[in-house]
Amino acid sequence: MKRVVITGQGTINSLGRSVAETLEGFREGRCGISELEFQDVDRLSIKIGGQVKNYDAEAEFNRQQIALYDRYTQFTLLAAREAVGQSGLTFNGELAQRSGVVLGTSGGGMQTLDENYRSVYEEGKNRVHPFVVPKLMNNAAASHVSMAYNLKGPSFTVATACASSNHAMGQAFQMIRTGMCDVMVTGGSESMLCFGGVKAWEGLRVMSRDACRPFSLGRSGMVQGEGAGVFVFEDYDHAKARGAEILAEVIGFAMTSDASDIVMPSKQGAARAISGALKDARLNPSDVCYINAHGTGTAANDKTECAAVADVFGAHADHLMMSSTKSMHGHLIGGTGAVELLACIMALREGVIAPTIGYEEPDPECALDVVPNVAREANVDVVLSNAFAFGGLNAVLALRKAP
Incomplete structure (x- = not known):
């Protein structure tokens, strides 16, 4: 089995347009959630979100590209540019054939879908742009990344709601570990902060009108965000041979299904995913220093996750x-x-734990150290990242400090 390391990372989200800006936001405990700005927001009861503000697509892409790239694809390509640039890789020859891309998304081209439903149903138009389908399809971002970087190996999209990115990164990890590929560009993106996207989530009655306060007793629900995170996963020997900077090592992954309810989480399903990741990474529970929680801020998720941990x-x-x-x-x-x-x-790299901000009052059912409000310095060797999705689909990654 091959060892798998991360040699590049990139992002755009409501905290920043780069990894450096985002990490600064984490260290400061900054809130990127604000009033939403888009057409018909006044018709919504939920008017806040982690929106990427003042984003100008025309400053990043030409008109022909914008005709093909939904907002979620644009975010993916910007994050991929940063990640691949940091990795220093150029994909040609045999490396191109042994490299691929696996990305996660839930809604795909929701902005395109929303705009064209409005055009046809509200404005009464009978024609849409010929590229609507390739623009809104869930695999559009993965396909455009593969074309942008000449990635000719396995390339596809995973759509498992809130666990999509972790499932995608888990697949990329397995492909390199088993020797199928040398490099995988992986991660995920989402941009469903539009009228239809938020209106659909309103119907679930799990959304907060004021703030996301995970694990805090007075929490009132989740808040949607948008953006992308993209990473370069690479075979350790390949990275070492070319003298690449290694950011972290991926050492384990597990996924489970609750097989119980379409929206209510299961403590047993989450616990099996966490235990599975530990077993896959050959870790003892005492080896883990930090967990990035799924932590949505809903009563059901937070209590279930804390009980599973x-x-x-x-x-x-x-x-x-x-x-x-x-x-x-x-x-x-x-x-x-x-x-x-x-x-x-x-x-792992900086010894800084990102906080849970908005924390006001302890919840007896969430009696763990949730690093409330202020980032903390700590020596960390092993971490887990949890993702638990609607549909009862769970995915947990284990990482270790760079070798």
């Missing part, structure tokens, strides 16, 4: 740090695990 880690749970960065950038749905992996890498 308590079950798996036993007495060591009292010594764990577990925070939710969704409190800062919102819940990026299919892209959320990718942006949250940045906090895991920051913990």
Whole structure:
């Protein structure tokens, strides 16, 4: 089995247009959640989100590209540019054939879908742009990344709601570990902060009108975000041979299904995913220093996740740090695990734990160290990143400090 390391990372989200800006936001405990700005927002009851503000597509892409790239694809390409640039890789010859891309998204081209439904149903138009389908399809971002970097190996998209990115990164990890590929560009993106996207989530009645406060007793629900996180996963020997800077090592992955309810999470399903990641990484519970929680800020998720962590880690749970960065950038749905992996890498590389902001009052059912409100310095060797999705689909990654 090959060892797998991370040699590049990139992002755009409501906290920043780069990894450096995002990590600064994590360290400061900054809130990227604000009033939403788009057409018909006044018709919504939920008017806040982790929106990428003052974004100008024309400053990044030409008119022909914009005709093909939904906002979620644009975000993916910007994050991929940063990640591949940091890796220093150029994909040609045999390396191009042994490199691919696996990305996660839940809604795909939701902005395109929303705009064209409005055009046809509200404005009464009978024609849409000929590129609507290739623009809104869930695999559009993965396809455009493969074309941009000449990635000719396995390339596809994973859509498993809020676990999409972790599932995608888990697949990339497995492909390199088993020798199928040498390099994989992976992560995820989402941009469903539009009228239809938010209106659909309103119907679930799990959204907060004021703030995302995971694990805090007075929390009132989740807050949507948007953006992308993209990473370069690479075979350790390949990275070492070319003298690449290694950001972290991916050492384990597990995925489970609750097989119980379409929206209510299961403690047992989450616990099996966490235990599976530990087993796959050959870790003892006491080896783990920090968990980036799924931590949505809903009563059901937070209590279930804390109970699962308590079950798996036993007495060591009292010594764990577990925070939710969704409190800062919102819940990026299919892209959320990718942006949250940045906090895991920051913990390993810089010894800084991103906080759970907005924390007001302890919840007896969430009695773990959730690093409330202020970032913390800590020596961290091993971290986990949790993702638990609607549909009962769970995915947990384990990472270690760079070798």
